[in-house]
Amino acid sequence: MVFGMLAGFTAAKSDVLLSEDEIAQTLLHGPWPIEYGKDPSNRVSGNLEAIAFGKALFSDPILSRDENMSCASCHDPEYGFSDALPRAVGQKLLDRNTPSLMNLRSHRWFGWAGGTDNIWAQSIDPILNIDEMGHDAESLRSAIAGSTYPQTYGKLFGDISKHAPEDVLVNISKALAAYQETLRTGQTSFDRFRNALEAGDLTTAGTYSDSAQRGLQLFIGRGNCAFCHSGPAFTNGEFHDAGVPYFITETRVDEGRFGGLKAIKQNPFTLAGDYSDDPEKTGAWAVNQVRFQHSDFGTFRVPGLRGATKTAPYMHNGSLKDLAAVVDHYNAINMERLHVDGEAILQPLGLSPQEKNDLIAFLESLSDDGS
Amino acid sequence: MIKLAVLPSIFGASLLAATSAQACAPSGAVELTSLQETPFQAYAELGLETISKPFEIDLYFCGDGIEKIYRIKVDAIMPAHQHGMNYTPEIYGIEPGIYQISGMFFHMPGMWELQVSTHSASETDAQSYLFTLDITAR
Amino acid sequence: MIIRLIAALTLLGSVSAHSEELQIFDAHLHYSHDAALQIPTEQVVKILRDAGVKKALVSSSDDDGTQKLKAAAPDIVVPALRPYKRRGAISTWMNDLNVIDYLEDRLSQFEYEAIGEFHAYGDDINTKVIQRLIELAKERNLLLHHHGDRAAVDLIFDAWPEARVLWAHSGFAGPDEVADTLETYPKLWADLAYRSDMANAEGVDPDWEKLFMKYPDRFMVGSDTFAPERWYYVGVHADFSRSWLSDLPDDIARKIAFENAVAMIAAK
Numbered sequence: 015m016v017f018g019m020l021a022g023f024t025a026a027k028s029d030v031l032l033s034e035d036e037i038a039q040t041l042l043h044g045p046w047p048i049e050y051g052k053d054p055s056n057r058v059s060g061n062l063e064a065i066a067f068g069k070a071l072f073s074d075p076i077l078s079r080d081e082n083m084s085c086a087s088c089h090d091p092e093y094g095f096s097d098a099l100p101r102a103v104g105q106k107l108l109d110r111n112t113p114s115l116m117n118l119r120s121h122r123w124f125g126w127a128g129g130t131d132n133i134w135a136q137s138i139d140p141i142l143n144i145d146e147m148g149h150d151a152e153s154l155r156s157a158i159a160g161s162t163y164p165q166t167y168g169k170l171f172g173d174i175s176k177h178a179p180e181d182v183l184v185n186i187s188k189a190l191a192a193y194q195e196t197l198r199t200g201q202t203s204f205d206r207f208r209n210a211l212e213a214g215d216l217t218t219a220g221t222y223s224d225s226a227q228r229g230l231q232l233f234i235g236r237g238n239c240a241f242c243h244s245g246p247a248f249t250n251g252e253f254h255d256a257g258v259p260y261f262i263t264e265t266r267v268d269e270g271r272f273g274g275l276k277a278i279k280q281n282p283f284t285l286a287g288d289y290s291d292d293p294e295k296t297g298a299w300a301v302n303q304v305r306f307q308h309s310d311f312g313t314f315r316v317p318g319l320r321g322a323t324k325t326a327p328y329m330h331n332g333s334l335k336d337l338a339a340v341v342d343h344y345n346a347i348n349m350e351r352l353h354v355d356g357e358a359i360l361q362p363l364g365l366s367p368q369e370k371n372d373l374i375a376f377l378e379s380l381s382d383d384g385s
Numbered sequence: 386m387i388k389l390a391v392l393p394s395i396f397g398a399s400l401l402a403a404t405s406a407q408a409c410a411p412s413g414a415v416e417l418t419s420l421q422e423t424p425f426q427a428y429a430e431l432g433l434e435t436i437s438k439p440f441e442i443d444l445y446f447c448g449d450g451i452e453k454i455y456r457i458k459v460d461a462i463m464p465a466h467q468h469g470m471n472y473t474p475e476i477y478g479i480e481p482g483i484y485q486i487s488g489m490f491f492h493m494p495g496m497w498e499l500q501v502s503t504h505s506a507s508e509t510d511a512q513s514y515l516f517t518l519d520i521t522a523r
Numbered sequence: 524m525i526i527r528l529i530a531a532l533t534l535l536g537s538v539s540a541h542s543e544e545l546q547i548f549d550a551h552l553h554y555s556h557d558a559a560l561q562i563p564t565e566q567v568v569k570i571l572r573d574a575g576v577k578k579a580l581v582s583s584s585d586d587d588g589t590q591k592l593k594a595a596a597p598d599i600v601v602p603a604l605r606p607y608k609r610r611g612a613i614s615t616w617m618n619d620l621n622v623i624d625y626l627e628d629r630l631s632q633f634e635y636e637a638i639g640e641f642h643a644y645g646d647d648i649n650t651k652v653i654q655r656l657i658e659l660a661k662e663r664n665l666l667l668h669h670h671g672d673r674a675a676v677d678l679i680f681d682a683w684p685e686a687r688v689l690w691a692h693s694g695f696a697g698p699d700e701v702a703d704t705l706e707t708y709p710k711l712w713a714d715l716a717y718r719s720d721m722a723n724a725e726g727v728d729p730d731w732e733k734l735f736m737k738y739p740d741r742f743m744v745g746s747d748t749f750a751p752e753r754w755y756y757v758g759v760h761a762d763f764s765r766s767w768l769s770d771l772p773d774d775i776a777r778k779i780a781f782e783n784a785v786a787m788i789a790a791k
Contacts, residue, residue, distance in 0.1 A: 042435075042494075042523060122437075241466075241493050250437045252471055252492045260752050265566065267752040272759070299439055303472040303488040308717050308747075308763075311756045350557065350610045351750045353717065359466055359493075437739075467695070473723060504730070513699065513730075 029220035030211070031227045037211050038177050039234045044208045046246050046320070047198055050119040054292035055132050055285050056188045058170055067166050068193025071186065076157050078147035080105075085140070085190065089113045094324035095197055100332030104146035109262050111332035114325045116385075117318055120247035122300055126314045126330045127274030128253060131301050132290070133191035135283035138183060151179035160184060184289050199320040200383035204230075204376070222379070229376025232369060237344070241359050248319035248380065253310065257343070257351045257360060258329045260312045268330065271310040278304075309353065323381035327378065337377050341370050410445035417501060417516035424450040425482075427501055427516040436494050436522045439472075442486040444501060451482040455506035459486050461497045461520075491522040535754060545768065545776060547761045548578040548784035551640065551668075551691060551716035551745025552587035557612060558751035567754060568596045574758035575691035578746070578784065582640050582668065584610050586629055603637035603668055604629050606656055610749070613642045617650045621671075626659055636788050639668025640691050647671070657682045664791050672696075673704055680708055687790060692716050693742075698730040705738050712787045714781075716745030722767035732771070739775045743784040744768075 032040060051060075058064035059211050075081040078130035086217040088102050089095040095115035102112040110126050115226075118124070140146040141154060149157070155174065158167060171185040181302070207222035233239045244250045260268040269276075278301055283289050285297035314330040328334045334343055345363045352360060365373065403502040410428035411415075417427040425448030432440040446454060459476060462469045470490055477485040491497050505511055553566060571579060582603035583589040593600040606626055607616040616622055626638070643653055659669055661683050669679060670691035679688055693701045693713040705711055715721060721724045721731035735742060746760035747753070768776035 039523075241495070244494060245435075245437055250492045252437075261561065264561070267755045269755075272756075299488050300472065303475065305471055305473045305723075307471070307719055308756070308760070309468075311759070312750070312752050350555075353747075353749050456729075504728075511733075513700070515697075 029224070030216055031224060032211075032231065036231060036234060039240065040208055040230065041212055042245065044205055044212075044241075044246050044249065046201060046205050048120065048246055050195075053133065053191070054117070054294065054296050055290040056134055056191050056263070057291040058188050061170065061192060063166070064170050064189045064192035065196055066193075067163070067170060068191065070188040071163075071190055072193055076161055076163075077141055077154070077186075078151070079149045079153055079157075081276075083147060085137075088140075088326050089115050092324075094321045096325040098326065100327050100335075104140070104143070105148065106145055108145060109268055110330050111327065113317065114321065115194050116197050116199050116321045117247055118197065120249070120251070120318060121315075122251040123253075123274070123315055124296075125274065127270050127272075127277070128315055129274040129277035131150050131278060131282060131297065133194055134184065134187040135281065135289075137187040137190040137194070138283055141183070151183040154186065155179045155182040158186060185285065187283075199381075199385050202320070202380055202383045204379040207379075215248060223375060225372045226379045227374040227376075229372035229374065232363075232365070232373050233376055236359075237363055237365075238359050239344075239371065239379070242316045243319055249316045251316065253313040254314055255309065255313045255352060256329070257347045258314075258331065258333060259347075259351070260314075260331070262331075267312065269311055271313040271315075271328070275304065275306060275310060319377060320380050321383070321385065323378055337374050338370070341365070341373050345370065388456065409447045412498060414443070414445055415518060417499070417518045418514045419514055421514055423514045423516075427503075427504075429499065429501075429518060431518065431520065433489070433491070433522060436491045439488055439490050442489055442499070443482040444486060446482040446503065447472060453505045453512070454482070456504050457484060458502045458504070459489075459500070460506055461489065461499045463497055465495060466493065470477045491520075494523050498522050525703055539721060544575060545765045546577045546781045547575055547592050547764060548580075548743060548781040549576045549745050549757065549761070550580045550714045550743040550784045551687065551747045552579045552581045552757070553583050553605075553640075553748050554581055554592045555583045555751075556585055556588065556608075558754060559583070559588040561589060561751045562754055564591050564595045567592060568599070570754055570757050571596065571599055574761040575756065576761055577781065580637060580668065580784065580788075582637070584608050584612075586633075590633060590743060596648050601637070602633065602635050603639050603666070604633075604635045605639065606641050606652075616641070617647045617652045620652060623655045630659060630663065635663075637666035637668050637689070639666070639689070640670050641668070642670045643675050644671045645674040646678070648675050648682065654682060656684070660686070666788065672768055673700060676704060676708070676711065678791060680711075686710060687787065688712070689743075689787065691745075692718055692747075698728075698734050702734055702737070705734075705736065710790070712741050712743065712783065714743050714745040716747040721762075722770070727770045735771060735775055735779065739778050740783055740786065743778045743787070744780060 053059035071077060073084050073086040075084045077084060083104065088097050089112065090097050097112045100111065101110060102108040114125060118133050123134065124129065124130045125139065130136040130139065141149050158164065159174050167174050167185070170189065174182060203222060207219050210218035242250050242254055260270060262268050278284060284301045286295055286301050323337065326336050328340050334340045345365045347360050347362055411430065414428035414430045417429060425446050428445040428447065430443040432442065446505065448454045457476060458475050460469060471492055472488050472490045474486045477487065479485055497520045499520055501516045502513055504513045577599065578601060579599050580601045580603055581589045581592055582605040584605045585608035586604055587603050593602050604626065606622050620739045638656060647653060657679065666689055667679060668689045668691060669675065672694060673696065676688065676690060679686060687710045690711055690713045691772065693715060695718065701713060705713065721728050744764040745758050764780060768780055
């Protein structure tokens with residue numbers, strides 16, 4: 015009904031440039047934000063005390079064995095809870111770009127390779143990684159027990175002195191997850207445009223710049239971007255070969271999703287496992303039914319695009335310094351790198367300088383929420 | 386729909402021999418097509434709402450010979466992109482000729498081809514049929 | 524299958540631990556210009572030896588990579604001549620008459636066992652370039668390593684009924700179509716590169732298993748190093764092959780892993 019009505023307006027008003035079909039496609043990228051409700055796998059999800067506890071832990075170096083870094087050392091709010099480095103620096107230079115922590119509830123898989131399927135399990139990874147925070151479960155329990163946190167911990171989870179180290183590790187991570195799931199981007203000028211289209215409010219829709227509209231047309235049209243960057247969060251949550259080289263050194267490559275699948279099949283902290291608080295095991299279908307494919311090797315998770323202006327540099331290895339570089343990458347994508355079967359979506363786009371600017375204007379309109 | 390058994394790949398003949406009710410599709414189901422001459426027809430009720438969300442399919446086989454169906458296979462591909470799904474669907478046998486498929490997942494918008502094949506048990510009289518259905522996902 | 528594959532990797536720790544197990548003939552490898560620039564030939568040979576790959580059908584764009592690798596590992600490399608110098612020409616090369624000169628030049632300079640892997644679908648086979656390619660193969664009795672559809676396979680055998688053809692990726696066709704094509708053409712073989720649908724968590728897919736039992740001499744494995752980094756998947760793929768092949772009778776596993784490719788090359 016709305017589409018038909020807008021089609022009529024489109025012919026009459028030049029400040030909404032989209033066709034009927036383009037409007038229909040645009041509506042699929044909202045509404046935003048999405049209300050996800052509590053995470054059933056985390057019994058302290060949505061608990062205000064847990065959120066405050068998680069927030070305190072997030073910036074506390076007690077989570078690193080040498081007390082020399084915290085989660086916030088890499089996940090800086092200034093940069094959309096990412097950092098400005100191509101590759102993260104923990105105890106040494108790490109292999110991948112620090113992913114943003116915004117809108118985590120929109121994810122099905124976590125990290126660039128999807129080695130975990132929930133926020134609290136993903137929070138465990140850097141705590142235990144010897145090149146990052148370097149704890150083991152026992153040292154973490156000792157650190158928390160010897161800190162000012164046991165009382166807060168006790169209110170949320172029970173007496174820490176009676177908990178096994180692995181349970182403390184999981185509980186601390188669930189508090190971290192309770193905080194991280196509150197990190198969400200707000201409505202942007204794109205959302206106001208999209209909502210106005212849905213409401214048939216052409217006056218408001220017309221305030222969205224022509225350049226961003228043309229960029230949106232490219233995004234959902236000739237650019238084929240929306241094949242992977244789909245839905246309200248602008249990601250399908252899956253893994254793709256975007257033609258980015260994945261050598262780490264001359265003799266070492268980043269296995270990408272293949273490594274993530276190996277990791278998750280050995281990970282006890284999945285939605286299908288005993289550490290999930292959800293008796294229904296909601297969401298466990300994914301880890302149970304995910305399919306091994308040779309194409310997994312060297313593929314990486316499609317990042318959401320909301321708030322992207324803050325999280326440069328881009329791609330799994332931070333090899334593209336800004337949005338213009340990303341657009342250039344896809345504009346002249348190296349077809350030599352892609353298998354003829356499986357990623358038949360990507361083609362060099364041949365965008366003009368104006369079109370590239372339009373695409374960037376659209377991408378920027380996904381970040382102007384003032385967060 | 387009641388799930389009688391989780392049989393990810395291979396159906397036991399005993400399950401199918403245990404009941405003899407003739408299956409028939411509900412009125413809203415969509416008929417699949419086949420390039421072969423088939424003794425029975427295949428119908429699907431699709432639970433697809435949107436891409437990037439798991440959905441279920443109820444499959445119904447109606448006509449002669451459904452009692453010879455020993456197992457079925459279900460998958461989907463995107464012919465234009467030459468890739469399939471990233472997840473293996475689970476097949477639940479409900480009764481002869483009726484199956485529920487869970488864990489279907491289309492991760493891209495566009496045309497997907499649902500592929501359903503039926504297989505008889507006999508090695509000497511093995512018979513398989515392939516049915517397909519084009520589904521546009523958004 | 525992933526569970527089984529991972530279990531194997533975990534238990535055995537490294538790829539080299541498998542090198543004394545099931546021998547692998549990797550029938551689908553490329554050492555193309557970018558790989559040759561980024562991965563030293565000695566490193567590639569080490570990858571192959573560590574993986575237990577005893578033989579490999581190698582084609583590269585451009586062909587220099589194949590020649591380098593053959594010089595470094597003559598015991599492993601079975602050379603094939605790819606008709607185009609860059610993968611980017613995959614869908615256009617059959618319309619480029621310069622390809623004929625390139626093929627004739629390379630064939631006059633080097634020894635090959637095959638021409639391919641070349642990409643061609645349907646009527647592509649009727650182009651002047653591909654018809655000449657088939658003639659050149661016929662003159663030298665070379666294997667054709669073809670990536671394409673059934674219609675193209677039909678046209679290749681129309682042009683040269685006695686051809687030996689290796690169907691790359693088994694045409695990405697389903698078991699029924701693969702069976703029909705193998706039945707129609709006794710001198711067609713099929714590689715299983717870049718596909719994993721023949722096995723899943725429960726083991727070998729029953730329809731593929733029937734196919735392997737009915738045509739035990741016609742299938743082979745391959746890993747398809749289409750990008751430089753994929754060389755670091757060769758060992759993983761060899762283990763993957765060993766894992767799913769272990770569900771088949773030993774003699775058939777050996778054939779698919781190694782012997783069929785040797786026999787195909789020898790069937791001149």
